[in-house]
Amino acid sequence: MPAIAIIGAQWGDEGKGKIVDRLSQKADVVVRYSGGDNAGHTVVNKRGEFKLHLTPSGIFTPGTTSILGNGVVINPSVLIKEIEGLNSRGIDTSRLYISDRAHLIMPYHVLFDGLEEEAKGDAAIGTTLKGIGPVYCDKVGRLGIRAGDILDKAAFKKQLAGVLKYKNALLTGVFGKPPLSLEDIYQEYCGYADRLGKYICDIIPILEEAIKNNKVILMEGAQGSMLDPDFGTYPFVTSSSPLSGNACLGSGINPSQLTAVIGIFKAYCSRVGAGPFPTELKDATGDLIRETGHEYGTTTGRPRRCGWFDAVVSRFSTKINGFTGAAITRLDILDTFPKLNICTAYKLDGKVIDYVPGNTAAMFRCEPVYEEIDGWQCNVSDIRKYEDLPLAARRYLSRIEELIGCPIKLISVGKHADQTIEVGKLH
Ligand code: IMP
Numbered sequence: 001m002p003a004i005a006i007i008g009a010q011w012g013d014e015g016k017g018k019i020v021d022r023l024s025q026k027a028d029v030v031v032r033y034s035g036g037d038n039a040g041h042t043v044v045n046k047r048g049e050f051k052l053h054l055t056p057s058g059i060f061t062p063g064t065t066s067i068l069g070n071g072v073v074i075n076p077s078v079l080i081k082e083i084e085g086l087n088s089r090g091i092d093t094s095r096l097y098i099s100d101r102a103h104l105i106m107p108y109h110v111l112f113d114g115l116e117e118e119a120k121g122d123a124a125i126g127t128t129l130k131g132i133g134p135v136y137c138d139k140v141g142r143l144g145i146r147a148g149d150i151l152d153k154a155a156f157k158k159q160l161a162g163v164l165k166y167k168n169a170l171l172t173g174v175f176g177k178p179p180l181s182l183e184d185i186y187q188e189y190c191g192y193a194d195r196l197g198k199y200i201c202d203i204i205p206i207l208e209e210a211i212k213n214n215k216v217i218l219m220e221g222a223q224g225s226m227l228d229p230d231f232g233t234y235p236f237v238t239s240s241s242p243l244s245g246n247a248c249l250g251s252g253i254n255p256s257q258l259t260a261v262i263g264i265f266k267a268y269c270s271r272v273g274a275g276p277f278p279t280e281l282k283d284a285t286g287d288l289i290r291e292t293g294h295e296y297g298t299t300t301g302r303p304r305r306c307g308w309f310d311a312v313v314s315r316f317s318t319k320i321n322g323f324t325g326a327a328i329t330r331l332d333i334l335d336t337f338p339k340l341n342i343c344t345a346y347k348l349d350g351k352v353i354d355y356v357p358g359n360t361a362a363m364f365r366c367e368p369v370y371e372e373i374d375g376w377q378c379n380v381s382d383i384r385k386y387e388d389l390p391l392a393a394r395r396y397l398s399r400i401e402e403l404i405g406c407p408i409k410l411i412s413v414g415k416h417a418d419q420t421i422e423v424g425k426l427h
Pocket of ligand 1: 012013038039127130224227237238273274
């Protein structure tokens, strides 16, 4: 019963979509376990190029079941648009399931995300403004509305009325904004219930059945480990855990059923939004990585901050997730560089350290200690065997492997599914 978790190992945007799409061709079930439409996955396959925010990448494999787990937060209008877009391009969504326990993003969540960011001024997180922080606050604050709730319309109206009273008091009293209409939101979400009702169910029996029948299950992560609310660069983080521990919590697959944990690392680093990023290149080299790699957010279109591979962050990520294997993506983006740098340690207040400080103010002061490595200066995008990679590329990869402490199993050298080098078995 292989259950394989696919986890972003850096600050998100590591290219998980391509890897999950590839692996899902041999998977029976793909389940997403965290985040919402703050995530953006670009998948390029035989059917074309797709930008997904919510739907698990397994949707493209006929016969594969795709699940949005209880740990995901769902903006119903975004999901409906995504389903319609997929259907209009001939993609079957009849094997999509939504956990009845997944929380819904409500109009006030999106509104509060914007108002709170504005109120923070210079200390703003740079969120995606999709309502992610507010919806997870309501989840733990016991004010949330879950997918299953909207199916019982009478009970939903009572529940919404209670929550909205509180939200409107905040909106009018604290932010000086007009109140939201109960009737409008109720009608809007009843429409979503009619449209999405057929997908909403208890997902536990589906997963139980898959495990009992020895099916291959992929657990698809969103965002990256350094955006984790506990272990990331708090408060410059997202609001649900991208880590392997949450792959279980956000889907209902228990930890003893997890058989492999694959960390996805980009061959360099990028980050969107504010927060510490020790290897950031605010110069022409950073611009070159951004332009070569088209490093612009799938969700917001914002330019991503780019920098060298950070082995300190990556080693930390390997430890807290328990990676059993690594996939290195976007190696081809580094093709033209004569020299590359890998950050092996930080200099903090004059002292060299080899760990990620828990204190974010200290993380802001960390300066990278680099090891310089020769570039390969040739095109690797047509290479399909590890031994055919130029020696300098193999040296770069094996140094990364050594520093992160986990074997490399896959290398991606282009955005198409077949532009992949398999180094070892994933599980
Ligand atoms: P939120 O998740 O919208 O609340 O944003 C919090 C932080 O996480 C911001 O810095 C975002 O840019 C970042 N973030 C959220 N989702 C993603 C993602 O899918 N990729 C990269 N960064 C993300």
